[in-house]
Every structure is written in C-alpha cells, then in structure tokens.
Amino acid sequence: MAKETTPEELVNVDYEAPKKDWTETPVEFREGMYCYGSRPVYLQEVGFPNPREWSPADEDWKLPENWKEIVLTAMEERLSKYRSFRVFMDICVRCGACADKCHFYIGSGDPKNMPVLRAELIRSIYRKYFTIGGKLLGKRAGARELTEDVIKEWWYYFYQCTECRRCSVFCPYGIDQAEITMIGREILNLLGLQTDWIGGPVANCYKKGNHLGLEPHAITSNIEYLLDDIEEITGITIEPSFNRKGAEILFVTPSGDLFGDPGTYTAMGYLMLLHELGLDYTWSTYASEGGNFGFFTSMEMAKRLNYKIYAEAKRLGVKWILGGECGHMWRVLNQYMDTWNGPADFMEEPVSPITGTKFENAKSTKMVHICEFTADLIKHNKLKFDPSRNDHLNVTFHDSCNTARGMGIFDEPRFIIKNVCNNFFEMSSDATREKTFCCGSGSGLNAGENIELRMRGGMPRGHAVKRVQEKYGVNMLANICAIDRAVLPPLMDYWAPGVDVCGTHELLANALVMKGEIKRTQDLRLEDLPGVEDDDDDDDNNEEGGE
Amino acid sequence: MKIYSLLAEKKPDVLKKWFALILETYPKETSSFLKSQNSQTRNPVTQAIYEGIEGIFNGLVHEDDEDKLNIYLDNVIRVRAIQDFSPSEAVSFIFSLKEVIRKELDKEICDPKMFKELLGLETRIDSLANSAFEIYMKCREKIYEIKANEMRNWTYRALHKTGFYKEVRTEE
Ligand code: SF4
Numbered sequence: 052m053a054k055e056t057t058p059e060e061l062v063n064v065d066y067e068a069p070k071k072d073w074t075e076t077p078v079e080f081r082e083g084m085y086c087y088g089s090r091p092v093y094l095q096e097v098g099f100p101n102p103r104e105w106s107p108a109d110e111d112w113k114l115p116e117n118w119k120e121i122v123l124t125a126m127e128e129r130l131s132k133y134r135s136f137r138v139f140m141d142i143c144v145r146c147g148a149c150a151d152k153c154h155f156y157i158g159s160g161d162p163k164n165m166p167v168l169r170a171e172l173i174r175s176i177y178r179k180y181f182t183i184g185g186k187l188l189g190k191r192a193g194a195r196e197l198t199e200d201v202i203k204e205w206w207y208y209f210y211q212c213t214e215c216r217r218c219s220v221f222c223p224y225g226i227d228q229a230e231i232t233m234i235g236r237e238i239l240n241l242l243g244l245q246t247d248w249i250g251g252p253v254a255n256c257y258k259k260g261n262h263l264g265l266e267p268h269a270i271t272s273n274i275e276y277l278l279d280d281i282e283e284i285t286g287i288t289i290e291p292s293f294n295r296k297g298a299e300i301l302f303v304t305p306s307g308d309l310f311g312d313p314g315t316y317t318a319m320g321y322l323m324l325l326h327e328l329g330l331d332y333t334w335s336t337y338a339s340e341g342g343n344f345g346f347f348t349s350m351e352m353a354k355r356l357n358y359k360i361y362a363e364a365k366r367l368g369v370k371w372i373l374g375g376e377c378g379h380m381w382r383v384l385n386q387y388m389d390t391w392n393g394p395a396d397f398m399e400e401p402v403s404p405i406t407g408t409k410f411e412n413a414k415s416t417k418m419v420h421i422c423e424f425t426a427d428l429i430k431h432n433k434l435k436f437d438p439s440r441n442d443h444l445n446v447t448f449h450d451s452c453n454t455a456r457g458m459g460i461f462d463e464p465r466f467i468i469k470n471v472c473n474n475f476f477e478m479s480s481d482a483t484r485e486k487t488f489c490c491g492s493g494s495g496l497n498a499g500e501n502i503e504l505r506m507r508g509g510m511p512r513g514h515a516v517k518r519v520q521e522k523y524g525v526n527m528l529a530n531i532c533a534i535d536r537a538v539l540p541p542l543m544d545y546w547a548p549g550v551d552v553c554g555t556h557e558l559l560a561n562a563l564v565m566k567g568e569i570k571r572t573q574d575l576r577l578e579d580l581p582g583v584e585d586d587d588d589d590d591d592n593n594e595e596g597g598e
Numbered sequence: 599m600k601i602y603s604l605l606a607e608k609k610p611d612v613l614k615k616w617f618a619l620i621l622e623t624y625p626k627e628t629s630s631f632l633k634s635q636n637s638q639t640r641n642p643v644t645q646a647i648y649e650g651i652e653g654i655f656n657g658l659v660h661e662d663d664e665d666k667l668n669i670y671l672d673n674v675i676r677v678r679a680i681q682d683f684s685p686s687e688a689v690s691f692i693f694s695l696k697e698v699i700r701k702e703l704d705k706e707i708c709d710p711k712m713f714k715e716l717l718g719l720e721t722r723i724d725s726l727a728n729s730a731f732e733i734y735m736k737c738r739e740k741i742y743e744i745k746a747n748e749m750r751n752w753t754y755r756a757l758h759k760t761g762f763y764k765e766v767r768t769e770e
C-alpha cells in the first residue's frame with residue numbers, strides 16, 4: 052500500500068541539496084520501480100530454470116549454487132554466437148551521445164538509466180572475465196568482479212529498459228542497448244530471475260495460445276459481444292468465421308484487443324473493415340495472440356511462441372496472414388520470424404484481393420501489417436468515408452517504438468488518419484517517427500506494481516502530448532499498438548489529463564461508410580456523435596411530449 | 599510594492615540562480631544534462647521546471663491569485679513527485695527562492711521599509727509551500743488511483759475471461 056506522508060515529513064524541509072553519487076552507490080530497490088518475481092508455476096510450465104518463490108525485495112534471491120558459472124558460460128556462448136554482442140561490448144567510445152536519449156533517464160534523472168551506463172553494467176563484467184586488459188588492470192580498466200549485487204543491479208536496470216532502441220538512433224556506432232538488455236535478461240532468466248508479469252503471459256500463451264490464457268469459447272464470446280455493439284451502432288450483422296479451413300487469409304491480432312478498452316474498439320474497427328470488404332478471412336482461437344512476451348525472456352522462448360502462428364496457418368491452409376495493430380508483435384515478425392521459423396513456403400506471396408497489390412516486403416514472412424493493407428485500399432479509393440464523424444476529435448499520433456524503429460512504419464497510419472479525420476496534428480519532430488519516445492511500459496514492463504517507473508519512463512511522451520494539447524487542443528492520441536492502448540490512458544491521466552487514446556482502425560471504422568448501415572448517431576464507444584440528431588430519438592421525444 | 603518592481607528588474611538573475619539551486623538537487627551527471635540542453639522536447643524536465651519557476655516568479659511579483667500560481671507549481675511538482683525525492687525534497691525548491699531573493703536584495707533590505715516588504719513576500723512564499731505540499735499529495739494520490747484503476751480493469755478482464763461477464767450481460 053501507499054506510504055503515507057506524515058505532516059512531520061512535510062514540514063521537515065531540507066534546505067541542503069541532497070548529495071548522492073549515484074554511480075558509486077549499490078542498487079537500492081525502490082518500491083514502485085520494479086516488478087514482482089515470477090511465481091514458480093509459470094517457469095515450470097515452460098521448463099525455465101530455478102523455479103521457486105522469491106521476491107526482489109528479499110536479501111536472498113535463492114540463486115542456483117553455480118550461478119556464477121551459469122552467467123559466465125552464458126556470456127561466453129553469446130559472445131561467440133552474436134557478433135553484434137561482442138562488438139557492442141568492445142566499441143563504445145563513451146562519447147555520451149546516447150546518454151540523454153533514454154526516456155527513463157530523462158524522466159528519472161538516475162544516471163544508471165543512461166544507455167551507456169546501462170551497458171556498462173554488463174560491459175564491466177565482460178572486461179573482467181573476457182579481456183586481457185580487464186583481467187590485468189581490474190578497476191582501472193573499467194572491470195569489476197561478478198557478485199550477487201551485480202546480478203541484482205542487472206535485474207533492476209535491465210527491467211528499467213523497454214528495449215525501445217531510441218538510444219541506438221543517436222549512437223554513431225549503432226550500439227543497440229535494446230539488444231544488450233535482451234541478452235542481459237536472457238542470462239538472468241537462466242538463474243530463474245523472471246518477472247511475474249512476463250512469466251504469466253508466456254506460460255499462458257504456451258498452453259492456451261494467448262497471453263491472457265483465454266480458451267476458445269472466451270475468445271468467440273467476446274468477439275460476439277463486440278458484434279452486438281457493432282450491430283447497435285450500424286444496424287449491420289457481422290458473422291466472422293473462426294478456425295475455418297480453406298479461408299484465404301488468417302487474421303492475427305494481440306489478444307489485448309479483445310479485452311479491455313480502448314483496444315476493443317480497435318477490434319471492432321477490424322471487424323467492420325474486413326466485413327465491408329467481404330474478405331475471405333478467418334480468426335483463429337488457437338493462434339489467438341499476435342504479441343510475444345517470450346521475446347522478453349529468451350530468443351528460444353520467443354521462437355516457440357511465434358511458431359504457433361505458422362502452425363495454425365498451415366493447419367487451416369490459408370494463403371497468407373494479415374496482422375492487426377501491435378507493437379512488439381511486428382518487431383518479432385519483421386526482425387526475427389523469418390530466421391526462426393521461415394521461410395513460410397507453404398503459403399503464397401500476399402496479394403490484396405481487393406486491389407491486386409503485391410506486398411513484396413512480406414514475400415518471405417507472408418504476413419502483412421493491417422496498416423499497409425488499409426492504406427493500400429484507401430490509395431485505390433476502395434473505401435468510402437465520412438471524416439466529419441471524427442470532427443470532435445483533435446488527433447495526434449504516437450509512433451510505437453517497435454513499429455517505428457523496429458520496422459519503419461511511419462507513413463501508413465498517418466495516411467489512414469488523415470483520410471478519416473479532419474483534425475490531425477503532429478507532435479514535435481524530436482518526439483515522433485524514428486525519434487519517437489516510448490510509452491515507458493513496453494517489453495513487459497506494463498505491470499501494476501511498477502507504476503512509478505512507468506510514469507517516469509513515459510514522462511517525455513506525456514510531455515510532448517501535453518504540448519500539442521495546449522497548442523492545438525489535441526484530445527485523442529492515436530497509435531497502432533495494443534500495449535499503447537493499455538498503458539497510454541493512465542499515462543495521459545497523469546501527464547496530459549483530458550487526452551484519450553485510440554487505435555487507428557477505431558478512427559477508420561467511425562468514419563467508414565458501410566453498405567446498408569443505418570444513420571450513425573453513436574461512435575464505436577457507444578457515445579453520441581456530437582451534432583448528429585437521432586431521428587428515432589426525435590420521434591420518441593415527440594411522442595413523450597405528446598403524452 | 600517596491601520590492602516587486604525591484605525583483606521584476608532582477609528577474610533573469612533570480613531565475614538563473616533559483617534554477618541552478620534546483621539542479622543541485624539532482625545527481626551531478628544529471629544536473630549537467632539538465633543544464634546543457636535547450637530543445638524543449640529533448641529535455642522536457644528542464645522545460646517543465648523552468649517554465650514552472652518562471653510562472654511562479656511572475657505570479658509572485660505581479661501578485662497573481664493562487665489558482666494561477668498553482669498551475670505553475672503543478673508543472674514542477676508533477677515531475678518531482680515521480681522522481682527519487684522524498685516529499686520534502688520534492689517541494690523544497692520553493693524555499694530556495696527565499697534564499698536567492700535575500701542574496702539578490704542583500705543591500706536593499708538594509709532599509710527597514712524594504713525589509714518589511716521582504717517579510718511580506720516571504721510569507722507569500724511560505725503559503726505557496728503549503729499549496730506545493732497539497733499539489734504533491736494530489737500527484738501521489740493520482741498515482742495510487744491509477745494503480746487501483748488498473749487492478750479494477752484486470753478484475754474486469756478476469757470476469758471476461760471466464761465468460762462470466764458475457765453471461766451477466768445477456769441476462770440483463
Ligand atoms: S533501448 Fe530505450 S529504454 Fe533501453 S536504454 Fe535505450 S533508450 Fe533507454
């Protein structure tokens with residue numbers, strides 16, 4: 052529970068500036084800054100090592116007896132397996148260009164959140180055990196002994212990095228701290244040092260196909276519930292298919308879109324768009340997760356979880372896969388899927404059945420991003436919109452780190468938004484596109500217990516939104532990521548109250564003029580569209596008035 | 599009052615010194631980072647703090663009402679409320695303004711009339727500190743509220759997961 056501040060504390064004002072040398076001090080675990088340790092059952096489910104009850108706040112982390120050997124062997128293996136890792140350990144010239152580019156550093160002011168120092172946490176061990184200089188000169192060469200305290204420090208700070216890659220954009224050598232963090236976490240994982248918030252979704256996804264552990268009936272019944280709402284809003288009955296063999300396209304999206312607002316409105320958007328096109332597609336209740344929390348534990352686990360998408364595509368015999376709005380799902384697909392589980396030769400090169408456009412970028416993975424698909428439809432005039440339905444919204448767009456820096460999708464979502472909304476405003480160029488600021492909750496950090504960390508990490512993003520809120524009256528923050536849809540609302544609540552959050556396909560479906568629809572008086576959130584008279588209501592009113 | 603017009607003239611110096619004292623509350627690597635950058639988005643912390651203290655200063659010398667001053671206090675405190683500060687550290691920057699002003703008006707306050715005016719101003723700064731504590735507490739409460747809301751949403755999701763929510767909805 053919250054620590055109550057006593058009046059004594061409040062009046063006890065210290066006129067002296069606190070003098071702390073942050074780099075010298077051992078790590079202090081502050082509540083609100085870290086996630087709970089994973090419960091053993093989650094690790095057991097997927098065969099991860101050292102399952103046990105533990106808490107990061109404990110003195111004794113119950114590490115395996117030979118933990119040091121495990122860590123050093125794991126480092127050695129990775130140094131020879133990944134050339135990038137060795138290069139990143141060797142070439143940093145400490146120029147400092149990356150230092151102030153991390154949102155966690157900007158928000159917290161904690162020097163160990165400078166990317167260069169975060170890397171130094173592991174680099175100092177590398178020097179000590181894997182370089183001659185470090186072995187001989189020790190501390191003078193920036194080397195240090197591997198102790199349990201170092202492991203604790205790794206854990207604290209590698210889970211204060213969202214693997215967002217912003218720092219790498221500014222590094223003259225392209226050193227990618229995200230990759231270093233991934234390896235750091237992978238090594239910690241070998242000691243059973245997993246967070247509960249990541250461990251749970253991984254185990255769920257492994258067993259049931261999605262992070263929330265939803266069984267097939269829960270998935271279908273939730274989609275049906277969204278369909279009821281769509282029918283109320285548009286008068287149109289939609290009947291999507293599930294697990295249908297022989298469908299042309301398999302649609303995969305993060306399960307977060309099916310539960311929890313505002314993700315659900317984005318899911319309604321997909322349902323409406325795909326229905327309007329009459330697309331021959333199917334949902335799967337087995338490959339029911341686009342996201343991949345395995346990616347935050349180890350490459351091997353990510354690969355195992357990712358495989359189910361291809362396995363399901365094969366089982367259903369689809370020609371290609373369409374993927375919803377998600378962040379790390381696309382990073383995984385774009386950067387790793389093909390190497391791990393591809394090429395998916397049993398499918399065909401994706402071609403839009405509506406426009407005939409070939410998605411050559413998806414030639415090997417056979418998986419197309421819905422924003423590319425939709426932007427292509429708009430470009431070919433295949434959709435009809437009434438953007439005035441979004442006129443009460445002043446929209447800005449948050450580039451998710453994963454789709455922006457992980458795959459370079461910048462223009463498609465903007466193109467869609469500009470076609471379906473009349474009021475679009477960009478945030479500063481220091482905070483968008485490849486320089487975008489992270490939401491502060493990515494890479495599995497979107498737990499509840501570390502909310503302070505999330506508010507700090509999201510400060511630069513929140514601040515950039517507040518600027519456009521003040522300047523242009525922005526009241527809607529659009530994005531193309533399910534984690535964003537879950538974590539940006541609380542972030543806005545703190546940094547820019549009054550700004551709401553939505554997926555891009557929610558905006559699209561609000562404006563989409565569908566064949567046979569009734570007059571729209573409500574948006575996808577079942578809220579009245581401003582300035583639109585409800586004909587029936589008028590009648591009702593008249594009737595009531597006449598009584 | 600005379601003291602206000604005097605201070606208005608010294609605004610750039612007062613703000614510079616006040617800002618420097620605030621930066622000292624950060625670790626040394628960080629304070630130099632906060633000092634060095636100009637771009638607003640690149641360095642949102644500096645911007646929030648600087649704009650905040652400038653607004654507070656203007657509000658004090660123009661004798662603005664509390665509501666207006668609170669907006670600027672909020673600017674600074676919202677940031678410090680989520681950083682590694684104790685409650686007193688988070689709001690102590692208000693008191694450093696007193697220190698700066700006393701030094702800045704070193705000579706002038708020898709005049710008893712001016713000294714009296716200074717005491718009046720310091721009382722206003724003290725009452726600002728009360729508002730600052732309140733804003734700090736509100737920021738902290740907001741964080742706990744956000745946390746509680748998330749818990750509630752998860753419970754709601756758990757109900758969805760079992761299909762229970764759907765059943766209730768259908769029965770309604
Ligand atoms: S990858 Fe992102 S979170 Fe991690 S150190 Fe770099 S900027 Fe910070």
Ligand code: SF4
Nearest residue numbers: 143145146147149222
């Ligand atoms: S920018 Fe690159 S080379 Fe410079 S300190 Fe950062 S990681 Fe090292």
